[in-house]
Each structure stands twice: as structure tokens, then as C-alpha cells.
Amino acid sequence: MAPPTRIGLAGLAVMGQNLALNIAEKGFPISVYNRTTSKVDETVERAKQEGDLPVYGFHDPESFIQSIQKPRVVIMLVKAGAPVDQTIKTLSAYMDKGDCIIDGGNEWYENTERREKEMPGLGLLYLGMGVSGGEEGARNGPSLMPGGSFEAYKYIEDILLKVAAQVPDSGPCVTYIGKGGSGNFVKMVHNGIEYGDMQLIAEAYDVLKSVGKLSNEELHSVFSEWNKGELLSFLIEITADIFGIKDDKADGYLVDKVLDKTGMKGTGKWTVQQAADLSVAAPTIAASLDSRFLSGLKEERVEAAKVFKSGGFGDILTDQVVDKAKLIDDVRQALYASKICSYAQGMNLIRAKSIEKGWDLKLGELARIWKGGCIIRAIFLDRIKKAYDRNPELANLLVDPEFAKEIIDRQSAWRRVVCLAINSGISTPGMSTSLAYFDTYRRERVPANLVQAQRDYFGAHTYERVDMDGSFHTEWFKIAKKLQD
Numbered sequence: 001m002a003p004p005t006r007i008g009l010a011g012l013a014v015m016g017q018n019l020a021l022n023i024a025e026k027g028f029p030i031s032v033y034n035r036t037t038s039k040v041d042e043t044v045e046r047a048k049q050e051g052d053l054p055v056y057g058f059h060d061p062e063s064f065i066q067s068i069q070k071p072r073v074v075i076m077l078v079k080a081g082a083p084v085d086q087t088i089k090t091l092s093a094y095m096d097k098g099d100c101i102i103d104g105g106n107e108w109y110e111n112t113e114r115r116e117k118e119m120p121g122l123g124l125l126y127l128g129m130g131v132s133g134g135e136e137g138a139r140n141g142p143s144l145m146p147g148g149s150f151e152a153y154k155y156i157e158d159i160l161l162k163v164a165a166q167v168p169d170s171g172p173c174v175t176y177i178g179k180g181g182s183g184n185f186v187k188m189v190h191n192g193i194e195y196g197d198m199q200l201i202a203e204a205y206d207v208l209k210s211v212g213k214l215s216n217e218e219l220h221s222v223f224s225e226w227n228k229g230e231l232l233s234f235l236i237e238i239t240a241d242i243f244g245i246k247d248d249k250a251d252g253y254l255v256d257k258v259l260d261k262t263g264m265k266g267t268g269k270w271t272v273q274q275a276a277d278l279s280v281a282a283p284t285i286a287a288s289l290d291s292r293f294l295s296g297l298k299e300e301r302v303e304a305a306k307v308f309k310s311g312g313f314g315d316i317l318t319d320q321v322v323d324k325a326k327l328i329d330d331v332r333q334a335l336y337a338s339k340i341c342s343y344a345q346g347m348n349l350i351r352a353k354s355i356e357k358g359w360d361l362k363l364g365e366l367a368r369i370w371k372g373g374c375i376i377r378a379i380f381l382d383r384i385k386k387a388y389d390r391n392p393e394l395a396n397l398l399v400d401p402e403f404a405k406e407i408i409d410r411q412s413a414w415r416r417v418v419c420l421a422i423n424s425g426i427s428t429p430g431m432s433t434s435l436a437y438f439d440t441y442r443r444e445r446v447p448a449n450l451v452q453a454q455r456d457y458f459g460a461h462t463y464e465r466v467d468m469d470g471s472f473h474t475e476w477f478k479i480a481k482k483l484q485d
């Protein structure tokens with residue numbers, strides 16, 4: 001019989017297996033359990049093969065729980081929703097007062113808050129912990145976003161600090177996020193930002209390929225080059241890799257054979273729903289979600305293309321020859337400027353929720369723990385951290401002096417790319433709406449006065465004035481009628 005282990009992990013799909021191996025490799029003996037017991041044996045076998053790591057497998061929940069030192073900590077990595085409730089029910093039956101359960105899935109934050117409220121009845125502590133970085137991150141160092149019981153966090157902090165990705169000069173990619181479901185909420189917005197980044201990159205690809213006529217080889221070298229500068233990030237790196245990979249089933253490159261339909265699991269949609277609930281404009285993230293919806297209408301799009309082709313509309317509306325080098329440089333700048341807008345939206349959403357819930361989230365600290373391990377890791381996050389360090393009360397990233405300068409420097413290129421795309425009939429919803437976000441936010445006066453006037457005209461909704469206090473209503477219709485008579 002092995003001595004009690006330091007921690008347990010339930011749910012041994014690849015993410016769970018990898019996280020368990022990572023924890024064991026950092027010197028923490030770990031017990032593992034899965035309902036389908038073959039996964040337990042598979043994990044123990046992998047632990048043996050990957051260096052005799054201290055992983056102990058159990059086929060039943062009772063002996064699994066009994067094998068962990070007290071107070072016990074169990075990380076669950078199971079599908080969000082009902083499976084989490086089921087796993088809690090199974091495991092908690094054998095747990096004691098003071099033990100702790102951590103949900104490492106992409107859970108809806110309110111489910112975490114509900115469970116956290118139920119825990120004192122069971123004498124247990126609870127954490128909802130966002131885990132980002134996919135399978136590779138789980139094995140070698142993810143970004144971790146734990147929220148909920150601070151006591152529980154302190155008890156496993158030593159493990160998390162070692163297991164998380166380590167970034168030179170900025171430390172392990174983990175911090176105590178805050179109370180309640182804040183860890184899950186922050187991970188949800190991370191995913192919304194991830195949607196935005198992926199969409200913006202896809203638009204850059206579309207413009208370069210469809211208008212600039214770049215080949216996959218050229219795209220591979222452009223993205224590789226971009227990954228050496230301000231755009232350096234995991235998503236740019238994997239994009240460069242993708243353009244270099246040949247099809248193993250037929251001639252050509254694999255990317256050209258992948259069906260143009262994007263799947264999704266839900267966190268991006270939740271992000272947009274939350275933005276609407278909190279009245280925070282998040283148009284870049286919303287555009288990325290809409291683009292996924294439209295991509296799903298493949299069959300309809302095929303039919304629509306036929307209709308418009310017969311009306312004289314080809315796929316691309318221009319045969320304008322462009323200067324490739326100039327276009328590549330413009331698109332790089334447009335991508336970067338749009339990215340600033342997208343992150344500004346995500347950060348503002350987190351801040352709005354933090355105020356609503358009293359979570360006191362530290363935006364600079366979030367940027368820091370996203371610098372490594374996670375899907376949106378990027379050199380750019382260091383600039384965001386510094387912006388919030390300079391001014392924690394920053395209303396919007398766009399007005400940070402350094403970001404403002406970066407936007408000003410890139411705005412001409414950004415406008416050229418959006419205009420070129422529009423004239424070519426290539427949709428760039430992420431880049432276009434980011435530009436519109438910037439152009440709206442930077443203007444002292446927007447045409448909302450007219451909308452207010454219309455609302456007052458047809459609905460007596462009243463309006464405020466620029467030159468005096470108070471609430472006003474005008475009989476617009478009567479006056480207009482008199483003018484006509």
C-alpha cells in the first residue's frame with residue numbers, strides 16, 4: 001500500500017491524464033480515478049513510461065479518496081454541467097470536513113457559485129479553476145485561474161505554483177483570482193478573447209490569400225516572420241505551422257482540405273451573452289462568434305454563391321493587383337490594432353463583472369498569468385500588464401498612452417486593409433468592427449443624439465441636453481406638422 005498521496009485527480013481524459021502526470025512530475029504523489037477504469041490503468045502505465053512518476057490508480061471512488069492525505073484535495077476534470085454534479089456526489093460521499101474539491105473544467109460560473117454554496121452543508125471547500133493550454137499545456141505547464149475558497153487555494157498553492165507554466169521575469173502563470181465563480185468567469189473571457197484572436201488571424205489569412213494571392217508557402221513564411229515581432233504568440237506560431245503542413249491523403253496542403261465550418265463548445269457564446277447582460281460593448285468577440293455561426297451554414301453558403309455568381313458576383317470582386325510586401329505589412333498592423341481593441345473589450349467585461357460581484361479582480365495580474373501556458377499567450381500581454389500597472393483604473397486599454405500611440409501609428413494601414421477587403425468583397429468583420437469600436441470610442445460626439453431624438457419623437461422617452469441639466473421632451477410631431485402646413 002502506497003503512503004497517502006498529496007492530491008487526487010478524477011476524470012482521466014487526455015487533459016486529466018496530462019495534468020496528473022504534470023503534478024506527479026513536480027514531486028507531488030497523486031491518486032487518480034476514472035469511472036471507466038481502463039483510463040486509470042492507461043494513466044498509471046503512462047506514468048511508468050514517462051519516468052516512473054508517482055501516480056497511483058484506483059478503480060473505485062472510496063479507495064481513491066481514502067488514499068489521499070488529509071485534508072484531501074481532489075481536482076475534477078470532467079465535462080461541465082451534470083457530470084460535475086454527478087462526480088461531486090460520488091466523491092463527496094467519502095470525503096470529510098475540511099476536504100476540498102476543485103473543478104478544472106470550462107464551467108459556467110454560476111454553476112460553480114451554486115456548488116460552492118452547497119459545500120458548507122457537506123463540510124467541504126470548493127474552487128472553480130480555469131485551466132488553459134490544451135493537452136500540451138496540461139502536461140507541461142498550463143495557465144491556471146483558481147477562484148472560490150481562499151483557504152482551499154492556500155492549501156494547494158505550493159502545487160499550483162510548480163505545475164503552472166513558468167515565465168521568466170514574471171513567475172508562474174497562476175494567481176488566486178477571487179471569490180465565487182471568478183476563476184471560471186475569467187477563463188470564459190479568456191476563451192472569448194481566444195475566439196477574437198482566431199477570427200482576426202483568419203481574416204488576415206483571407207485578405208492575404210484571396211486578395212494578395214499568397215501561397216501557403218508564402219503564408220507560412222509571413223506568419224513565421226510575424227511571430228518574431230509584436231504579434232509573437234502561440235496562435236500565430238501554430239498558424240505558421242499549419243501553412244507548412246502537407247496533406248497526407250492527397251496532393252497539396254492540408255489546410256486547403258479542412259472544411260470551412262467552425263465548431264464551438266460554448267464559452268465564446270457565454271462571453272457575448274455576458275457582455276450584453278453587463279452592457280459592455282464587445283463587438284470584436286461578438287463578430288468572431290457570428291462568424292462561427294455563419295461558417296456553420298456551409299450548405300446555404302454554397303447555394304448563395306450560386307445565386308450571386310449567376311448575377312455576376314464572383315468570389316472576389318476585384319482583380320486589382322496589389323503590392324504584396326505592402327499588403328503584408330498593412331495586414332500585420334491591422335491585425336495588431338484590432339487585437340488591442342479585442343483585449344480592451346475582454347478586460348472591460350471582466351472589470352464590469354468584478355464590480356457587479358465585488359470580486360476585486362486585478363486586470364494586470366490576469367494579463368500576467370496569461371503570458372504563458374494558455375492559448376492566448378503572447379508577448380503583447382506584457383504590454384497589457386504594464387498598462388494596468390501604470391494605471392489600475394485605466395478606463396480602456398485604448399487610452400493607455402503607449403497603446404494610444406501604437407494605434408495612431410497603425411491606423412492608416414488598418415483603414416487601408418479594411419477598405420481593400422470591403423472593395424474586394426472579403427468580409428473582415430473582426431477587423432472592421434474593431435476599427436468601428438476605436439472610431440466610436442475616440443469621438444467626443446457620436447450620432448446618438450439623433451437616436452435619442454427619434455426615441456423621444458415616437459415614444460416620449462425624453463432626452464438630455466448638452467447645454468443644460470434636466471430631462472426634456474419635445475412634441476416633435478406637432479412641430480413638424482405645423483412646419484409642413
Ligand code: 6PG
Pocket residue numbers: 106131132133134191194263264265266267268374375
Ligand atoms: C484553452 C482552450 C480550451 C478549449 C476551448 C475550445 O484555454 O485551453 O480555450 O478551453 O480548447 O474551449 O473552445 P471552442 O470549442 O468553443 O472553440
